[in-house]
Each structure stands twice: as C-alpha cells, then as structure tokens.
Amino acid sequence: MLPGPTLIFACPECGQKVANESLMSGNTFGARYFSDGKRIAPMLPEFPDLIRCSSCDCFYFLHEQEPIDELYPFEEQSDVTLEEIDQAKAPGLDGLVLALQQEVARKKENEIAIRLDLWRAFNDRTRNGKSLFLNENDKHLYHNNCEVLIALIEPKEDHFKLTLAELYRNLSRFEACLKLINSLENPEWDSLKKQFITACNQGKTTVFELLKT
Numbered sequence: 001m002l003p004g005p006t007l008i009f010a011c012p013e014c015g016q017k018v019a020n021e022s023l024m025s026g027n028t029f030g031a032r033y034f035s036d037g038k039r040i041a042p043m044l045p046e047f048p049d050l051i052r053c054s055s056c057d058c059f060y061f062l063h064e065q066e067p068i069d070e071l072y073p074f075e076e077q078s079d080v081t082l083e084e085i086d087q088a089k090a091p092g093l094d095g096l097v098l099a100l101q102q103e104v105a106r107k108k109e110n111e112i113a114i115r116l117d118l119w120r121a122f123n124d125r126t127r128n129g130k131s132l133f134l135n136e137n138d139k140h141l142y143h144n145n146c147e148v149l150i151a152l153i154e155p156k157e158d159h160f161k162l163t164l165a166e167l168y169r170n171l172s173r174f175e176a177c178l179k180l181i182n183s184l185e186n187p188e189w190d191s192l193k194k195q196f197i198t199a200c201n202q203g204k205t206t207v208f209e210l211l212k213t
C-alpha cells in the first residue's frame with residue numbers, strides 16, 4: 001500500500017479546513033466482502049466523501065470541491081501543519097439521516113451514495129454482531145431507505161443488479177431477489193449466485209459475508 005498526498009479542503013460555507021488521506025496504490029490482500037457490496041480491505045482503505053463541517057455543521061461532498069493544498073508524505077513544503085487540521089471523517093448513521101433530512105444531495109448520484117452509506121451503516125450493526133434495529137423507528141427508516149434505493153438504482157450493470165437483489169432480500173422479497181440473481185449470466189457470479197439462493201431459501205434477510213471460492 002502506497003499512501004498518496006494528504007489533501008486539504010476548505011468548507012464552502014465557512015472555510016474551515018479538513019484533511020483527507022489519499023492512496024497512490026493499494027491491493028485487496030486480506031479483503032472481506034459482504035452481500036451488501038461492502039468491502040473491508042486493510043490494504044485498500046476508503047476515505048470519506050460526504051463531510052459534516054466541524055465548525056458550521058453544514059454538509060458537503062469532497063468530490064465537488066477542489067483541494068486547497070496537498071501535503072506529500074516525508075515532505076514539509078507547506079505552510080499548514082496537519083496537527084491544526086481536523087481529519088475528514090464519515091458522518092455516521094445519525095449524520096447520514098440528518099443529511100437526508102436536510103436534502104443535501106441535490107443530485108441523484110449523491111442521494112444514492114448517501115443512501116447506500118446509510119444502508120451499509122445499518123448493516124454494520126449486523127456485521128458487528130449487534131441487533132439491526134434498536135426500535136420501530138429504525139426498522140421503518142431502514143425499510144424506507146431500501147425502498148427508495150430500489151426506486152433510484154437502475155439495473156444497468158451486473159453489480160447494480162446485485163445491489164438491487166440484496167435490497168429485495170433485506171425486505172424479505174425473495175422472489176424479486178431470485179429473479180435478479182438468476183438474470184446474471186456471467187459465470188464469474190456462479191458462486192455468489194449460489195450463496196444468495198441459499199440465503200433466500202433459508203428466509204435469511206440480514207447481510208452476510210461472502211465465501212471465497
């Protein structure tokens with residue numbers, strides 16, 4: 001794994017600086033993959049995109065901003081020091097709910113990104129051995145988010161079909177899940193298809209870790 005420069009961004013509302021790491025190259029050695037598309041790869045970390053400003057609380061997307069500075073590892077060529085700048089961090093489940101309430105997405109792809117993050121943030125509870133829902137409101141929120149994602153995502157490519165199939169399975173709509181799973185023709189999906197079919201046959205709705213073959 002080869003780290004790239006640390007990118008410094010400024011909040012578009014108040015100018016508060018935030019630092020985000022970047023990567024020159026990585027690999028999927030030791031990676032774990034899950035049925036909701038989440039990948040946990042120690043040698044290929046992902047960095048946050050939606051940020052909640054620590055100073056003025058506004059949400060913004062780093063991919064819509066130009067970095068104001070870049071700090072390279074082992075070089076001291078900048079007048080800013082990283083100790084003074086907050087590290088960018090993902091908003092977390094409650095922050096993502098707030099971002100949706102405040103309609104910060106503005107574009108369809110941003111809304112899909114926030115909702116996928118929210119979906120996987122809920123599923124992280126299952127991944128960590130905890131209950132998926134703490135109360136009825138959680139359940140409503142989760143189901144509603146899955147429904148909206150199903151309406152937003154177009155099954156143009158295989159990986160979109162897989163995401164949709166998983167959303168249907170999470171909603172106990174096993175027939176719709178299997179229909180999409182069975183529409184995948186490329187043999188590269190064969191092992192994964194079997195695992196989805198088994199989960200559906202068992203009436204299993206929660207996220208699961210994909211077995212490597």
Ligand SMILES: [Zn+2]
Nearest residue numbers: 011014053056
């Ligand atoms: Zn701000």
